[in-house]
Amino acid sequence: MLKDKIKSLAKAYKEEVIANRRHLHANPELSYVEFKTSAFVEEKLKDLGITKIDKKATTGWSALIEGKNPSKKVVALRADMDALPIIEANDVPYKSKNVGVMHACGHDAHTASLLGAAKILNEVKDDFEGTIKLIFQPGEEVVPGGASLMIKDKVLEDPRPAGIIGQHVMPFIDSGKVGFRKGIYMASADEIYVTVKGKGGHGAMPETLIDPVLIASHMIVALQQVVSRAASPKIPSVLSFGRFEALGATNVIPNEVKIQGTFRTLNEEWRAKAHEKMLQIAHGIVEGMGGELDFEIRKGYPFLQNDPELTDRSQQAAIEYLGKENVLDLDIWMAAEDFAYYSQEINGCFYRLGTRNEAKGITSGVHTPTFDIEEDALEIGAGLMAWLAVSELQNS
Numbered sequence: 001m002l003k004d005k006i007k008s009l010a011k012a013y014k015e016e017v018i019a020n021r022r023h024l025h026a027n028p029e030l031s032y033v034e035f036k037t038s039a040f041v042e043e044k045l046k047d048l049g050i051t052k053i054d055k056k057a058t059t060g061w062s063a064l065i066e067g068k069n070p071s072k073k074v075v076a077l078r079a080d081m082d083a084l085p086i087i088e089a090n091d092v093p094y095k096s097k098n099v100g101v102m103h104a105c106g107h108d109a110h111t112a113s114l115l116g117a118a119k120i121l122n123e124v125k126d127d128f129e130g131t132i133k134l135i136f137q138p139g140e141e142v143v144p145g146g147a148s149l150m151i152k153d154k155v156l157e158d159p160r161p162a163g164i165i166g167q168h169v170m171p172f173i174d175s176g177k178v179g180f181r182k183g184i185y186m187a188s189a190d191e192i193y194v195t196v197k198g199k200g201g202h203g204a205m206p207e208t209l210i211d212p213v214l215i216a217s218h219m220i221v222a223l224q225q226v227v228s229r230a231a232s233p234k235i236p237s238v239l240s241f242g243r244f245e246a247l248g249a250t251n252v253i254p255n256e257v258k259i260q261g262t263f264r265t266l267n268e269e270w271r272a273k274a275h276e277k278m279l280q281i282a283h284g285i286v287e288g289m290g291g292e293l294d295f296e297i298r299k300g301y302p303f304l305q306n307d308p309e310l311t312d313r314s315q316q317a318a319i320e321y322l323g324k325e326n327v328l329d330l331d332i333w334m335a336a337e338d339f340a341y342y343s344q345e346i347n348g349c350f351y352r353l354g355t356r357n358e359a360k361g362i363t364s365g366v367h368t369p370t371f372d373i374e375e376d377a378l379e380i381g382a383g384l385m386a387w388l389a390v391s392e393l394q395n396s
């Protein structure tokens, strides 16, 4: 059976997948400058004898593995390759050698897993019909999102995949398990950059000043009404401000305050309305108090919707591969993911690979300096991806 063949290959290649992941982990690169990572992926694909390789979006790759009757159906598998500006705090042999840059979102695991899946699929290509398109993309972590650039560079054309499957590590799910969610899964995310200008001066003479610290404070409190009053309770929304920069002193009122935040939700219509509402409230408060406002909303990724049918079939295939007890139903997740761009174009399924191992202390969340993965999960990361692809090809 093909499933058993894939399983035994995943086992056989596990150490190689781990070694590749460690290499990538030790040599992380920031979004859109993944040049060495890109060269590494190219070399590995060429080592496999995969010749239909296309460079996309400067550092990305699209590669084809053709089975029998290659034009019958095309399914895409996607991995992202970029790391984050974080100083790694783990004391591990594969610790980042590029200080200040860290694979703290598991994209090293995604890339290594997809290379492993490629090796498996290439070896069983006489056992399936259709074509598998491998997508290695840059820049998932930074707007505009490598996915959008890959799409602009025609990664979803010639041949056009019927569906796309992506995986992401999940430190809250035990290694050995995976999770799926049909329909709406992840949020849209917009970045907010605000400058509130007033008139600074001596803190002892407020009557001669326009205090931007007080104005900005009122504005932040008032903006929470967007979530608590303007949003429908049926649509999840988050408005968080993580940066408030008022560079005065005990007795110095600064001229301006700079603020940064994020707005996330799960409905495109409401998202647009919320943007208007934020501007209205912020201008009202700031100008009403005599200040000046610059309020910029930089639109980030759209919300991520998993195609119900593709996701259902993938979840069933995962159950066949891992057993029912190892395949979980996921809740909505308010983080954003540029995979959403693919799933706006074609049917998408974005699922989670459990990488937690509490006994070993591997529990840190993504985007933290102590994030790591249980590497045993990579056997599933590579094998299950290969199995999901061929299962989907078999469904015509």
Ligand SMILES: [Zn+2]
Residues within 6 Å of the ligand: 104, 105, 141, 366, 367
């Ligand atoms: Zn991330």
Ligand SMILES: [Zn+2]
Residues within 6 Å of the ligand: 105, 106, 107, 140, 168
């Ligand atoms: Zn990520």
